[in-house]
Amino acid sequence: MKDGWIRRVIKRVALLRYKIDLGVMRLALKWRGQPRFQLRGSCEGCGRCCENPSMQVPALVFRLKSLRWIFLSWHRIINGFEYESEQRQGYIFMFRCSHFDIESRRCDSYESRPGMCRDYPRALLYQVRPEFFEECNFYAVDENAEAFRQALDETDLSPEKIAELKKKLFLNDQGDGPLDV
Ligand code: SF4
Ligand code: SF4
Secondary structure, eight states, X not given: OOOOHHHHHXXXXXXXXXXXXXXXXXXXXXXXXXXXXXXXXXXXXXXHHHHSOEEEOOHHHHHOHHHHHHHHHHHHXXXXXXXXXXXTTTTEEEEEETTEETTTTEETTGGGOOHHHHHTTGGGGGSXXXXXXXXXXXXXXXXXXXXXXXXXXXXXXXXXXXXXXXXXXXXXXXXXXXXXX
């Protein structure tokens, strides 16, 4: 259901807090040399990432009933995320988004979408191996891709093996330049 003005105002405030938290956290990670991947590509609007949004939470939120209830209630009432399932490993909640229209594959409240939707898929760059949806037009490139590519091209490995390694090591670059993270 499309957001009314009350939800839009609440989400605007929540977005500000989210941006501050994210900015501080990413600054700290940058100081530690992360991420080592750069984001490339663009959004083609396939809607795959809206089918089942997921969120990793701190262990306490996952395990403590009261915190868990507050967290899930907030996302249900404010963001329209209906709890679907969970993954104990990594403390991940999976949702169904009530704003996502399966037919048109569009968000009915795009202007007031939560911070995590706006940030997607940047968070993937902080994984050991970024995993994008098959349909997604974004991809990750290792920050030292060029040097690694050159080193690989100078080896005696077969072209097939080199191609396989380039894919596995995130060295393939379609030349569309890095995006802001
Ligand atoms: S999966 Fe990727 S291309 Fe598709 S809507 Fe999401 S960000 Fe855009
Ligand atoms: S709020 Fe909108 S952008 Fe976010 S998951 Fe739902 S449909 Fe997608």
